[in-house]
Amino acid sequence: MATHPATRSAIGPATRAEVTAWRPDVPGVTEVFHAHFVDHAYPAHTHDAWTLLIVDDGAVRFDLDRHHHGALRSQVTLLPPHVAHDGRAATPHGFRKRVLYLDTDLLGAELIGAAVDRPGWADPALRLRIHQLHDALAQPGELLAAQSRLALIQERLRQQLLGRVAVPPVARDPGLADLLRDLLDAHVVDGVTLDEASRRLHAHPTHLVRAFTHRHGMPPHRYLTGRRVELARRLLLDGRRPAEVATEAGFYDQSHLTRHFARMLGTSPARFGRTVDSRRRAVGPT
Incomplete structure (x- = not known):
């Protein structure tokens, strides 16, 4: 899963901009784009994908189909494909944003008109899910987590566009x-x-x-991660080294294993392995 940033740029002080972009190996997401702009202004343009935007700092002013709008930290903004829009900072301090470009088919061309009429919402639950999806996309090896979060986001976006937002149903199956x-x-x-x-x-x-x-x-991706940590734990108890254990337990690399192992067990695989070695030396051969 090629989720780690593949393109980075820090443009000079004349424009005072920072940009990170990459294409994740997640169906439905064509690009991830993170940016900090101070005085850059987008000219009118279009995309052939849905543009799902959250602002982390500052605010954005934009025109969509010749109507004025704004994007704030408390909002989720969705710009439809094939519709002209521009963008600029709403304050002298600029803005930080995170963007997901989504396949047109993910939401459907029939909802473009609804997004033109209402491109933004104050929806804390949806904004949190988008933030969590960005986190998953930035970490190699989190494909199932990214797909699970994207599925829930897709459902919520369709509800917003259709004006049918409701409490998520309890799925008893x-x-x-x-x-x-x-x-x-x-x-x-x-x-x-x-x-x-x-x-x-x-x-x-x-x-x-x-x-x-x-x-x-727990969601499916968290269950799978837990099973992989348990497998890694057994392999470490057998005396295997963390670098070997990572791939044998299904993790992307040793860093991926370490992050989840420490989160679950409160220690790193290397420290856990050293305690096994110490115990083995203390007990002696069997």
């Missing part, structure tokens, strides 16, 4: 949830994508995520 658990258990090391699980189990991705979370108390 224990049989389906257990089938997904069995599938994840069978693919701890090689993993399974949400799209593949959806095809195998004949269920919508969003329903899969909700049903699994309701049944097992």
Whole structure:
């Protein structure tokens, strides 16, 4: 999963801009774009993708289809494909933004008009999910997490565009949830994508995520990560080295293993392995 930033640039003081962009290996997301602009102003232009924007600092003014709008930190902004828009800082201090460019088919061309009429919303839950998706996209090896978060975001965006925002339904489908658990258990090391699980189990991705979370108390990607940490733990107890354990337990690399291992167990794989070695030396050969 090529999720780590592939293109970085820090433009000189004349424009005072910082840009990071990359193309993740996540179906539906064509580009991730992070930027800090002070005095750069976008001329009118269009995209052939949906532009999903959150502002982390400052504010943005933009015209969409010749109507004036603004994007604030508290909002989620969605610009439709093929519709002219521009953009500029709303304050002298500029702005920081994070953008996801989404395939047109992810939401459907029939919703372009709704986005032109209302391109932004104050939706804290949706904004948090977008932030979490950016975090997943920035970390190699988090494909299932990214897909799960994108599925929920897609559902929420469609609700907003259709004016049908509601409390997320409780998905009580224990049989389906257990089938997904069995599938994840069978693919701890090689993993399974949400799209593949959806095809195998004949269920919508969003329903899969909700049903699994309701049944097992955590989303599918967190369950899979936990199983991989447990496998890594057993391999370390067998005396294997962290660099070997990482790939054998299904992690992208040793850094990926270390991040999740420490989050779950409060120590790094290297320290955990050293305690095993110390214990083995103290006990002596068996």
